[in-house]
Amino acid sequence: AAGVIQSPRHLIKEKRETATLKCYPIPRHDTVYWYQQGPGQDPQFLISFYEKMQSDKGSIPDRFSAQQFSDYHSELNMSSLELGDSALYFCASSLGRAGGGEQYFGPGTRLTVT
Amino acid sequence: QKEVEQDPGPLSVPEGAIVSLNCTYSNSAFQYFMWYRQYSRKGPELLMYTYSSGNKEDGRFTAQVDKSSKYISLFIRDSQPSDSATYLCAMSGSGAGSYQLTFGKGTKLSVIP
Numbered sequence: 001a002a003g004v005i006q007s008p009r010h011l012i013k014e015k016r017e018t019a020t021l022k023c024y025p026i027p028r029h030d031t032v033y034w035y036q037q038g039p040g041q042d043p044q045f046l047i048s049f050y051e052k053m054q055s056d057k058g059s060i061p062d063r064f065s066a067q068q069f070s071d072y073h074s075e076l077n078m079s080s081l082e083l084g085d086s087a088l089y090f091c092a093s094s095l096g097r098a099g100g101g102e103q104y105f106g107p108g109t110r111l112t113v114t
Numbered sequence: 115q116k117e118v119e120q121d122p123g124p125l126s127v128p129e130g131a132i133v134s135l136n137c138t139y140s141n142s143a144f145q146y147f148m149w150y151r152q153y154s155r156k157g158p159e160l161l162m163y164t165y166s167s168g169n170k171e172d173g174r175f176t177a178q179v180d181k182s183s184k185y186i187s188l189f190i191r192d193s194q195p196s197d198s199a200t201y202l203c204a205m206s207g208s209g210a211g212s213y214q215l216t217f218g219k220g221t222k223l224s225v226i227p
Contacts, residue, residue: 004157033214042202042217043158056214090157097213105150105157 002027004093004106012112013081021076021109025093031055032074033103034066037088049074050097081113117141120203120218129227133190137203137218140184144205144216147179149188152200152220161201162188193225 005024013019025032031050035043036059045058049068060066063081068074078085088110092103120137127133135149146165150158162177164170164186170177176189186205190197200222204215 031213035215042219043215045214045216048214056212058214088155092215102148102160102163103215104160107157108155110155 004091004104006089006091006106006109008109009107010110010112012114014114015081015083017081017113019078019081019111021078021089021091021111023074023076023091023093023106025072025074025091026104029093029095029104030072031094031097032068032072033092033094034060034074034076035090035092035105037090037108039087043090046076055097078111083113086111086113116219117216118203118205118218121221122219124222124224126224126226127193129193129195129225131193131225133188133193133197133223133225135188135190135201135203135221135223137186138184139186139205139216141205141207141216142181142184143207143209143212145208146206147177147186148204148206148215149175149177150202150204150217151197152202154200158202158204195225195227198224 033048034046037043046060048055052068066076088108090108092105149162152158167181174191178187200220202220203218
């Protein structure tokens with residue numbers, strides 16, 4: 001079965017650079033969530049989109065922005081990167097938000113900021 | 115205090131043992147309870163999904179939710195070396211602004227052949 005696709009899988013950036021992470025949800029899923037998982041940490045919710053509109057907002061820094069496009073894929077844009085932004089970034093998708101939704105995670109993008 | 119508490123382990127058991135993993139939580143608004151399995155440097159894989167209180171069984175896995183005690187459990191029967199991974203509990207609410215998952219720290223499980 002098709003799963004959540006994330007690209008790139010690995011990304012190395014220098015401090016103060018920008019990065020763009022992409023997420024392609026499971027076909028027919030209309031809700032996308034972004035999570036950040038630091039080393040040895042649990043995933044922390046950043047932001048979510050439902051039907052191309054921002055749905056919920058978590059601990060996302062002001063330097064980050066995201067959007068969901070008409071084909072439901074989503075992009076997380078990260079500017080002025082800091083060393084502390086080094087983490088695994090997961091995208092999850094679900095069909096609707098009703099009932100909390102079963103969220104299925106992608107393989108993640110490993111961002112390293114040097 | 116975190117909203118979701120989970121013993122990080124590590125937990126080491128012999129092959130064939132019954133494994134019990136647990137989480138407690140403080141937010142009474144949580145309605146949906148999930149267990150994810152995560153292998154090193156991989157994305158969390160959804161194992162079990164339960165709404166409100168009760169039990170749910172899927173093969174060797176059983177999830178239990180006790181909302182009165184704010185306590186959830188995952189049991190793994192006949193554990194296999196391939197079950198070695200980190201197990202994350204996760205929870206969410208059901209209203210606007212509460213669909214995002216709140217995770218426990220994860221319990222690292224090793225099943226020894």
